[in-house]
Amino acid sequence: MADYKTKQRELILEYLKNSDRPHVSAADIGARLREEGSVGLATIYRQLEKMVEAGLVRKYNLDGGACYQYVGGGEDCHEHFHLKCLGCGTLIHVDCDFLSELGPHILEHHGFLVDNSRTVMYGLCKRCREGGQ
């Protein structure tokens, strides 16, 4: 029942923490960890599942597969917003004061508690807007 501390688990956690991009797919992790420590994809999925269950990692179901984000127990991503481009599929992370007021506003005026970590706003990014589409 207790999570053993294995080399693989540490590598995955390490990767999640130090990734420059906030959201990472299982394949991303696999691609990187196959070089150095060699961690099987199955292990990655199994560990990610545990981490999600433990609240260490958050899972997002996106179009072409799921992405994972390290949140380290404490919140982290509750503070910002996600914009997903319907054109190129990019997931954009946004931190912004104006947007930070959104949650409190909705809670106060509409009685609804928004969970930013699960909310994705869809639309078109600048490049896709300018490139036709």
Added chain:
Amino acid sequence: MADYKTKQRELILEYLKNSDRPHVSAADIGARLREEGSVGLATIYRQLEKMVEAGLVRKYNLDGGACYQYVGGGEDCHEHFHLKCLGCGTLIHVDCDFLSELGPHILEHHGFLVDNSRTVMYGLCKRCREGGQ
């Protein structure tokens, strides 16, 4: 380029409109339409894709596959926001001045054009928040 009006498309649309449940998977549609009119799964996926693109249908990526919801083209949903309760599943429509500033703000400061009709914010409604969960 123009969407042809085929028997299959009509059947799928009909099913989406009359479904008692708001969210339906491609498999759900297939299971039902195989009985009567016989519509191939591939066609269902291809039609759903078009409908999503046309704004007739909204797509949600869930854990075990995607679900689709008919939202009708005629609605003025571009004007307001959608809050979906993770507890009871209710979809709440919200009209509000503060929220109306959100789109312009994101466009101006983040270069991203939000499509309100496709964007759903997830969280908990008042009742679900108070009732535990």
Added chain:
DNA sequence: CTAAGTGCAAAATGTTTGCATACTT
């Protein structure tokens, strides 16, 4: 007649599982 849509089966993803082996505690 031409463009678009359809069904089927095959293929491409993304994720999970069975099992023998290896590692943690």
Added chain:
DNA sequence: AAGTATGCAAACATTTTGCACTTAG
């Protein structure tokens, strides 16, 4: 030693695609 974790390959589920054929405009 007992309980977990791992790797691999096979199994799965869902969605996409190639192709010959049908249908709508």
